[in-house]
Amino acid sequence: MPILAQEKSTKLSLLDFKNVSTRTFWITSISFFMCFFAWFGIVPFMPDVVKDLGLTPDQKWNSIILAVSGTVFARLLIGKLCDKYGPRYCYTYLLMLGAIPVVLCGLVQTPTQFLICRLFIGFIGASFVITQVHTSLMFAPNIVGTANATSAGWGNLGGGANRLGMPLIAAAVVSLGVAEAEAWRYSMIIAGVICFCMGIIYFFFTKDTPKGNYSDLKAAGEMVVTKKDQIGFLEVLKDYRVWILFIVYAASFGIELTVYGTMDDYLQNTFQLERVTAGNLVLSFALMNIFARTLGGFFGDKFGKLRGLRGRVLFLSFILTLQGIVLISFSGATSLIVGVVFLIMFSLSVQMAEGATFSVVPFINKKAIGAVSGIVGAGGNVGAFLAAILLKTKSSFAEKAAITANEGLGAEVIKNAQSIASSSAVSSGYLIIGVIVVLTGLVALSIKFSKEEEQLESKKYTEEIIPQLIPINVKS
Template structure:
């Protein structure tokens, strides 16, 4: 009994600048791993103008590639969420990183639209890394700060989406400058880099993290006769899971759509260079350095004052503001106005991301992984659906953004109405304050 009393417990405070203890060490390793996963998942996105030219892709084919990039992630997130509940996040992340690295490094072998589409589809499994990141931080922090921890880890990891847009064109240009390859084929060699990084992070994750402050699932389950069963069904039966999945499709789903299409949009619509387009898309991603974390912090503070209903209403407001911002972005008359509008809606979008996953751990504490997986899959389903707008031969990218803006605002209102008459007694299966 004395030994058990000294076992590490979930932290009730996020010490961002500390790496001491299994909780903070795991926190930093998981967000850094998620950060590099974006290099694998979306590393090809800012290089698509090169791919489009070399493979002779038309707009519909580019749209199909965008849809493929997020489609496999839907199923992968559902599976990974369930595996987190059973195998634990450490083993699940290690397996995902190894499997994901293979298509990332191999996409450069593509010589046709069909082969490129297939590789882009399979690479989508790397996007399931987000679910593990959120699950793992939920295991390491107490209820009063778990929203903030999830938001900061997710936000700093999502920052990889912006850095990828900025760095990958430079990586491709570096290989050209060193004489290893010509410009048209530079994307092929550039994608080997994120694949190697994923393999390195798999080794780091396996040896330097553990599933919970008390130990790994495998060791803990040996001491427990009743292992958790039916967690996926528990998640599916709770309608709050579905409302959050819808909300996440309207925020994170739009974020990864922007990650996919931003470089092409700036090149085609504003005639920027490839490097400049990547930098502008990177600005959108760089908002994650604070905005998603801000959403988690504000949500936790609102929750302490107004309860869970306050968290839901905050999420609704953020989605409505995000939608209006996207509509302004679509109607921008100049590059400067477009950048300003992008920064505006990016703030609300990324705060909504953080707010959504500040609610997820409170839906059902026995099925955190499964709830996280379903909600995360909702984000990718949203991205897949709006992807059809960008493949239309008759619809411009600007018009697609306008429709998306109105759709996101509508979902914000739906979230508000769905939670308006819910009693506080049925809002949560966990306490907002630490035990």
């Protein structure tokens, strides 16, 4: 489908709202933000939910696991649907249907109902895949890594912004006369309604490609999909490069989710920080998504210009290996200042690795961008799940041993022993994860592109991208 590539935007002009690529970039980024905002929206209210619904510790953990599990399956499915029906329809339906369990979460009365809602709310985590597919269709190879990384980074902010946003919504609801104990319910309903409205906006104000929607292009004969063009899902599954990127994203985004999910308690137990202080530190690192993930895509594009497709892989391997080394260093930090420095470096490197991953994804199989994006995106959640199980198991075992060893010595002594045991266990877990990430960075080097693929991209850049850039440079 070369006709689509010729009209992709060669620059990310954030204020050019008349440009369909720019307009789509903003709408898909905001939609992604709202999906993550709603997906993790219940997190700040978990103490209220536990009290209101009488959740057991196991039910609380199960709700987290269910939310992640739902996202894995949704991401695998949504990528293939994007290839067939286009990202516009897929995002519209995901936002409008995904809003239903978000709203229902505010109406649940039993733990079982809450768990079911958490499972289906997790489906909106597939929004990441559609966002990456849509920006890949809208932007040219010279800027696609930057566009993908920026839209993903800004969308990811929703997962951290809810720490501030949802309590603010709850406070506003309470000021209108709603009982404080019920505020979390109204907050979830409001978040669901906003997602539903974003679905309507997505349908009317975006297009599948710069030239038009899939349905219109097919009807006009401008997008002819022959049997040769059709790529079966099994064919995508057979490409080893897809699975390496699956593991790479598990080692980057998956580890980021797990580290930030456990960091509050770790900072408190290791450096004796107050809960509010620890929470604010973690939030500030999550907010680095505003620029850090963009940097990963930007350097991916730059290395791609200098060294071709292989250059993108080399940068991905480098930044992922650096991420693992920094996490290993952080795991052994005993000083708060040193720990914060390494945590800043970890935040920067892990988010750059995520951006660099999706500067490679669009070039694996251009006829099945959705399927590839879906599989790789699912890797992030699988990585988060496995890392969480590792840390939970080590921490739980260590804490139980500490309780047994200090039985009868008083509640305060037992609490301190638990804290020390948990800190030590999680620290060793971070060390193990860091080593795995370094090994994954080295494995990433095995991603290869054929000479034909390299030559094709070089030819496209020379014939399609440069002619579009020259008039821009002359004017400037």
